Amino acid sequence: MPDDARPDDELVARGREIQARLWPQVAGSSGTTSPVARVAPDFHRYVASSAFGTLWNRPGLALRDRSLVTVAQLAALGRPDELRAHLRGARNVGISEDELIEVLMQTAVYAGVPAANEALRVAAEVFGTA
Amino acid sequence: MPDDARPDDELVARGREIQARLWPQVAGSSGTTSPVARVAPDFHRYVASSAFGTLWNRPGLALRDRSLVTVAQLAALGRPDELRAHLRGARNVGISEDELIEVLMQTAVYAGVPAANEALRVAAEVFGTA
Amino acid sequence: MPDDARPDDELVARGREIQARLWPQVAGSSGTTSPVARVAPDFHRYVASSAFGTLWNRPGLALRDRSLVTVAQLAALGRPDELRAHLRGARNVGISEDELIEVLMQTAVYAGVPAANEALRVAAEVFGTA
Amino acid sequence: MPDDARPDDELVARGREIQARLWPQVAGSSGTTSPVARVAPDFHRYVASSAFGTLWNRPGLALRDRSLVTVAQLAALGRPDELRAHLRGARNVGISEDELIEVLMQTAVYAGVPAANEALRVAAEVFGTA
Amino acid sequence: MPDDARPDDELVARGREIQARLWPQVAGSSGTTSPVARVAPDFHRYVASSAFGTLWNRPGLALRDRSLVTVAQLAALGRPDELRAHLRGARNVGISEDELIEVLMQTAVYAGVPAANEALRVAAEVFGTA
Amino acid sequence: MPDDARPDDELVARGREIQARLWPQVAGSSGTTSPVARVAPDFHRYVASSAFGTLWNRPGLALRDRSLVTVAQLAALGRPDELRAHLRGARNVGISEDELIEVLMQTAVYAGVPAANEALRVAAEVFGTA
Numbered sequence: 186m187p188d189d190a191r192p193d194d195e196l197v198a199r200g201r202e203i204q205a206r207l208w209p210q211v212a213g214s215s216g217t218t219s220p221v222a223r224v225a226p227d228f229h230r231y232v233a234s235s236a237f238g239t240l241w242n243r244p245g246l247a248l249r250d251r252s253l254v255t256v257a258q259l260a261a262l263g264r265p266d267e268l269r270a271h272l273r274g275a276r277n278v279g280i281s282e283d284e285l286i287e288v289l290m291q292t293a294v295y296a297g298v299p300a301a302n303e304a305l306r307v308a309a310e311v312f313g314t315a
Numbered sequence: 316m317p318d319d320a321r322p323d324d325e326l327v328a329r330g331r332e333i334q335a336r337l338w339p340q341v342a343g344s345s346g347t348t349s350p351v352a353r354v355a356p357d358f359h360r361y362v363a364s365s366a367f368g369t370l371w372n373r374p375g376l377a378l379r380d381r382s383l384v385t386v387a388q389l390a391a392l393g394r395p396d397e398l399r400a401h402l403r404g405a406r407n408v409g410i411s412e413d414e415l416i417e418v419l420m421q422t423a424v425y426a427g428v429p430a431a432n433e434a435l436r437v438a439a440e441v442f443g444t445a
Numbered sequence: 446m447p448d449d450a451r452p453d454d455e456l457v458a459r460g461r462e463i464q465a466r467l468w469p470q471v472a473g474s475s476g477t478t479s480p481v482a483r484v485a486p487d488f489h490r491y492v493a494s495s496a497f498g499t500l501w502n503r504p505g506l507a508l509r510d511r512s513l514v515t516v517a518q519l520a521a522l523g524r525p526d527e528l529r530a531h532l533r534g535a536r537n538v539g540i541s542e543d544e545l546i547e548v549l550m551q552t553a554v555y556a557g558v559p560a561a562n563e564a565l566r567v568a569a570e571v572f573g574t575a
Numbered sequence: 576m577p578d579d580a581r582p583d584d585e586l587v588a589r590g591r592e593i594q595a596r597l598w599p600q601v602a603g604s605s606g607t608t609s610p611v612a613r614v615a616p617d618f619h620r621y622v623a624s625s626a627f628g629t630l631w632n633r634p635g636l637a638l639r640d641r642s643l644v645t646v647a648q649l650a651a652l653g654r655p656d657e658l659r660a661h662l663r664g665a666r667n668v669g670i671s672e673d674e675l676i677e678v679l680m681q682t683a684v685y686a687g688v689p690a691a692n693e694a695l696r697v698a699a700e701v702f703g704t705a
Numbered sequence: 706m707p708d709d710a711r712p713d714d715e716l717v718a719r720g721r722e723i724q725a726r727l728w729p730q731v732a733g734s735s736g737t738t739s740p741v742a743r744v745a746p747d748f749h750r751y752v753a754s755s756a757f758g759t760l761w762n763r764p765g766l767a768l769r770d771r772s773l774v775t776v777a778q779l780a781a782l783g784r785p786d787e788l789r790a791h792l793r794g795a796r797n798v799g800i801s802e803d804e805l806i807e808v809l810m811q812t813a814v815y816a817g818v819p820a821a822n823e824a825l826r827v828a829a830e831v832f833g834t835a
Numbered sequence: 836m837p838d839d840a841r842p843d844d845e846l847v848a849r850g851r852e853i854q855a856r857l858w859p860q861v862a863g864s865s866g867t868t869s870p871v872a873r874v875a876p877d878f879h880r881y882v883a884s885s886a887f888g889t890l891w892n893r894p895g896l897a898l899r900d901r902s903l904v905t906v907a908q909l910a911a912l913g914r915p916d917e918l919r920a921h922l923r924g925a926r927n928v929g930i931s932e933d934e935l936i937e938v939l940m941q942t943a944v945y946a947g948v949p950a951a952n953e954a955l956r957v958a959a960e961v962f963g964t965a
Contacts, residue, residue, distance in 0.1 A: 192759055193713035220959030221952060225936050227763075228955060232948055235755035236424040239712055243747075246417035250383060254418050257384035258391040258425045263653075263913075264949040267425075286615050287376035288384050294366040295388045295397075297557045298622055299654040302611060305618060309610030322629055323583035350569030351562060355546050357633075358565060362558055365625035369582055373617075393523075393783075394559040416745050427947045428752055429784040432741060435748060439740030452889055453843035480829030481822060485806050487893075488825060492818055495885035496684040499842055503877075506677035513640060514647035514678050518685045521648040523783075524819040527685075547636035548644050554626040555648045555657075653913075676875050687817045688882055689914040692871060695878060699870030756944040766937035770903060774938050777904035778911040778945045787945075807896035808904050814886040815908045815917075 191227075192234030200238030206248065207274030252278050257288050260304035261296040268304060272311045282312050321357075322364030330368030336378065337404030382408050387418050390434035391426040398434060402441045412442050452494030460498030466508065467534030512538050517548050520564035521556040528564060532571045542572050581617075582624030590628030596638065597664030642668050647678050650694035651686040658694060662701045672702050711747075712754030720758030726768065727794030772798050777808050780824035781816040788824060792831045802832050841877075842884030850888030856898065857924030902928050907938050910954035911946040918954060922961045932962050 222229055241251050252275045259268040275285055289308055293301035352359055371381050382405045389398040405415055419438055423431035482489055501511050512535045519528040535545055549568055553561035612619055631641050642665045649658040665675055679698055683691035742749055761771050772795045779788040795805055809828055813821035872879055891901050902925045909918040925935055939958055943951035 193716065196713065221955040224932075224959045224962055225940055225955050228940055228943075228951070231755075231759060231940070231943070235751075235759065236948060239751060239755065240421050240424060243417060243420075245413045246421075250414070251417075251421060253380060254384055254387035254421065255425060257387045258422065259949065261388040261391050262426060262947070262949070264425075264953075266953065267949040282614075283375045284380070287373060287381075290373075290615055290618055290621070291370050291376075291381060291384065292388065293557075293618075293621070294370060295385060295394075295557045295559060296392060297553075297555045297560075297652070298626060299555060299649065299652070299657040300557075301618070303654075303656065305611040305615050309614045312614055323586065326583065351565040354542075354569045354572055355550055355565050358550055358553075358561070361550070361553070361625075361629060365621075365629065366558060369621060369625065389559065392557070392559070394563075396563065397559040412744075420745055420748055420751070423748075423751070423947075425947045425949060427782070427943075427945045427950075428756060429779065429782070429787040429945060430947075431748070433784075433786065435741040435745050439744045442744055453846065456843065481825040484802075484829045484832055485810055485825050488810055488813075488821070491810070491813070491885075491889060495881075495889065496818060499881060499885065500681050500684060503677060503680075505673045506681075510643060510674070511677075511681060514644055514681065515685060517644035517647045518651040518682065519819065521651050522686060522817070522819070524685075524823075526823065527819040543635045544640070547633060547641075550633075551630050551636075551641060551644065552648065554630060555645060555654075556652060672874075680875055680878055680881070683817075683878075683881070685817045685819060687813075687815045687820075687912070688886060689815060689909065689912070689917040690817075691878070693914075693916065695871040695875050699874045702874055760941050760944060763937060763940075765933045766941075770934070771937075771941060773900060774904055774907035774941065775945060777907045778942065781908040781911050782946060784945075803895045804900070807893060807901075810893075811890050811896075811901060811904065812908065814890060815905060815914075816912060 192230055192238075196234040196238035196242075197230055198238070199242050200233035200236065203237045203241050203248070204233065207252065207277055208270070209277060249278050249280060253280055253284075253288065256280075256285060257292070260289050260292045261300060263296075263300055263303060265303060265307050268307050269311055272308055282308075322360055322368075326364040326368035326372075327360055328368070329372050330363035330366065333367045333371050333378070334363065337382065337407055338400070339407060379408050379410060383410055383414075383418065386410075386415060387422065390419050390422045391430060393426075393430055393433060395433060395437050398437050399441055402438055412438075452490055452498075456494040456498035456502075457490055458498070459502050460493035460496065463497045463501050463508070464493065467512065467537055468530070469537060509538050509540060513540055513544075513548065516540075516545060517552065520549050520552045521560060523556075523560055523563060525563060525567050528567050529571055532568055542568075582620055582628075586624040586628035586632075587620055588628070589632050590623035590626065593627045593631050593638070594623065597642065597667055598660070599667060639668050639670060643670055643674075643678065646670075646675060647682065650679050650682045651690060653686075653690055653693060655693060655697050658697050659701055662698055672698075712750055712758075716754040716758035716762075717750055718758070719762050720753035720756070723757045723761050723768070724753065727772065727797055728790070729797060769798050769800060773800055773804075773808065776800075776805060777812065780809050780812045781820060783816075783820055783823060785823060785827050788827050789831055792828055802828075842880055842888075846884040846888035846892075847880055848888070849892050850883035850886065853887045853891050853898070854883065857902065857927055858920070859927060899928050899930060903930055903934075903938065906930075906935060907942065910939050910942045911950060913946075913950055913953060915953060915957050918957050919961055922958055932958075 219229075241248070252271065255271050256268065256275050259271055272285060276282065286305070286308060289301055289304040292304055371378070382401065386398065386401050386405050389401055402415060406412065416435070416438060419431055419434040422434055501508070512531065516528065516531050516535050519531055532545060536542065546565070546568060549561055549564040552564055631638070642661065645661050646658065646665050649661055662675060666672065676695070676698060679691055679694040682694055761768070772791065775791050776788065776795050779791055792805060796802065806825070806828060809821055809824040812824055891898070902921065905921050906918065906925050909921055922935060926932065936955070936958060939951055939954040942954055
């Protein structure tokens, strides 16, 4: 990436602050050792800047609500890896496990029973009852 | 449908109460004149009972939050007709238009920019600025 | 397409026989005047050969069952244009409107209520009650 | 769930009868020990009532046909876990392995070759040839 | 959006240069009069910065190839509105109509015949033969 | 499959030539020992004929471009098994790993960040850095 096309440092920093609120246990980790970071070293920086630094950082919706709707979308779309991470993040910003289970059960109505089932299996794993 | 396989009357009634909170302007409408009701006369009753009477009716998650995550899922899945209805419902249970726009913009991260664009076009229509 | 890479004439002919059983009213139509045929003149021939001439033509599953599962898949995947055509085709090979409505209602379980709703709206249109 | 919002006992019982025809080997199992049952103890009951007790229980479509279209939808939507279970169920209600393979091959036309491939891999596992 | 969270001006400008190569006829248009711009005034700016200014602007893949793969993805995902715009863009960066038709026909293999059909209908419209 | 409904031998042979260019290391393998080949012995032959022999074999688009758009579609649709194979194929027909990474990063715009993440994880595995 040419220097002048890099995501803005300020937005990356703001994105990382939000990521640290969702996942305090991994804050400080540079992320450069993941397989994705090795093949696409700019990708995490792009996500920090565009997703977290720009959109999640906007004032019009509470962080708690952004987390809740993200869990809902990942369950509906069938993205178990990101769902696992965002269920942990949701708990870290104050959403209860019971509330999250309700979101996943209701997914059956909009995305079908198999999508809800898969999401609930991920939740069972994250919530220590698997 | 044999009588003993019909959705339980009590659950249908509870579902209709929730539907009336989301869409007070259509409460009292029997729904029997829609095209879907004509070919599948039991379908609306099924939805009232199973979706609204059973899941939305559960106490573990606020109605406002159920509405918010439903909007998020319909935007992610690309369901413009239901999204239109649920954007109206969300406003009726106290979610601001600004909050809803934030949910739809953030959809770009999880379901892609085209999904967010389509959802924002529906919102523009519902919010009277189209 | 070079002559020696064209779909086999025999398979195209067999595919067209099956298409004529599903849609007798359009049999004989060359299909060359549709917008798709104008930009992609080989595409209908490809579909006749590979979809209908090769797979639908196989003996291991009844034509009626092939039609039924196609309707189910188009409803689940949200393909209203093809669903419209295949609902007509299904009726032409002896599946009743009531059976088709049951398939579409049950779609709510596996693909969600919005997918079922959209499919039932298409059915209402095709079955003359819209 | 408040007592008066629970799925109707009669519908749950009817749903379990249908589940027992699809999966006689697991009938009698309470299901309460699965990871999903531990985090969402009401979810299996909800599915028994709304999916099996209400929709699958309706008289307008043969059980064999409901099973066949479910397999087709799960293959098209890419739900390997539920597909595995419903391939077994389909065999238990009298659909032959050859018929099921035809359904999965034909999925290539409507959902693409990768969806058909994944579904056939699941079938290979279930049919003891993997 | 607080001033310090706005997408970087430099990235927005670079994104708009790329958009102007794809759609020279609309370059100079502020975009502020579209329905989406009215409900979500920051969204176009976000897309210019993150999608075009950051990713499309990277040197590792030719603009022509970025355009080609975008058309392919929009066809596979069933996004007719964006597909319409990107088919025009693809032609403007030197991809022939014949090449684009081949991409859309091949979509039948990976996303199914209905996805290819819908994409070819959009192409017929854009290429003036509809 | 009755003899006269089998895919044309000439198209199967042409398809296998293209498959051998994408995957020279497996050329000559009959494919008959895979689980899919055991339950659906005609399926690989169908794919060779219809996908590779008929569509990929057409002259209007370079083999390199067909490979590139296939990678893009598999990433967008979330098909990790086929993506793994086609990333190898793409490298074999002269597309660089850097170009492929750019395609996968850009997928974040059209199919969302989770789809891009999953595709990049597959690439990390294929490109020997996982």
